[in-house]
Amino acid sequence: xxxPDRKSPIGKKVSLFVTCxxxxxxxxxxxxxxxxxxxxxCQVDFPMAQTCCGQPAFNSGYRxxxxxxxxxxLKAFADAEVIVTPSGSCAAMVRHEYPxxxxxxxxxxxxxxxxxxxxxxxxxxxxxxxGITDLNGRLTQPTPVAFHDGCHGLRLLGLTNQGRTLVSGxxxxxxMEMDGCNxxxxxxxxxxxxxxxxxxxxxxxKMKQIEACSAESILTGDASCLMHINGGFEKQNRQxxxxxxxxxxxxxxxxxxxxxx
Numbered sequence: 001x002x003x004p005d006r007k008s009p010i011g012k013k014v015s016l017f018v019t020c021x022x023x024x025x026x027x028x029x030x031x032x033x034x035x036x037x038x039x040x041x042c043q044v045d046f047p048m049a050q051t052c053c054g055q056p057a058f059n060s061g062y063r064x065x066x067x068x069x070x071x072x073x074l075k076a077f078a079d080a081e082v083i084v085t086p087s088g089s090c091a092a093m094v095r096h097e098y099p100x101x102x103x104x105x106x107x108x109x110x111x112x113x114x115x116x117x118x119x120x121x122x123x124x125x126x127x128x129x130x131g132i133t134d135l136n137g138r139l140t141q142p143t144p145v146a147f148h149d150g151c152h153g154l155r156l157l158g159l160t161n162q163g164r165t166l167v168s169g170x171x172x173x174x175x176m177e178m179d180g181c182n183x184x185x186x187x188x189x190x191x192x193x194x195x196x197x198x199x200x201x202x203x204x205x206k207m208k209q210i211e212a213c214s215a216e217s218i219l220t221g222d223a224s225c226l227m228h229i230n231g232g233f234e235k236q237n238r239q240x241x242x243x244x245x246x247x248x249x250x251x252x253x254x255x256x257x258x259x260x261x
Contacts (some may be wrong), residue, residue: 004117015080021223032250049076055093088153091121123162137252139172146178146215150222180209187228
């Protein structure tokens, strides 16, 4: 199914959809997102009624429950001019799945399609929406980084070069490629619970790919991947190597390290 068309977001107020995992586990990544957006001159608001996008229930086959949660999202962001989220996964849910979820619902179909047409993942919003490729940022010391491409953002939204473009424009950031950067880390939401052995094997493969890469940090646009991969390293009492790209971008534009979670 083709993604809904959308208008240019330039000059429009941004409503931040922070997502469940960032809200509960990585709140400072949400703050980093605001730092980056305000650095670009965006007016940012935070609809307080937001909860979940409904993706866990949707991916588990509970469509009625997913619709109930999604309706709360649609109500919370009803007045939003543009919706930006630091998550390829959640952006893909709204952009790609909401039109499917409400396809037969006369009351909410148009509202869902409108929400899908104004939702952007963070790096996509900056590069594709605003047309900005250089944040005029600087890291305090040379920092080699590589990327882990989250599945939903990569395969449903086509997020490949946006993050790399932004980081490449940062002084002292050196972008390198990691073998297997586009391979799944094994999280997949409830997949990691229902298929724990398979998920664990995929995680071990991803950890080996990271170990073989000489980058100082691995960047990702999905907090779920970040949590899953870093959790694997933490269980081995090793330094977590993955950062959310919003944190690095905020560090670069703020001129000082982003606060640790």
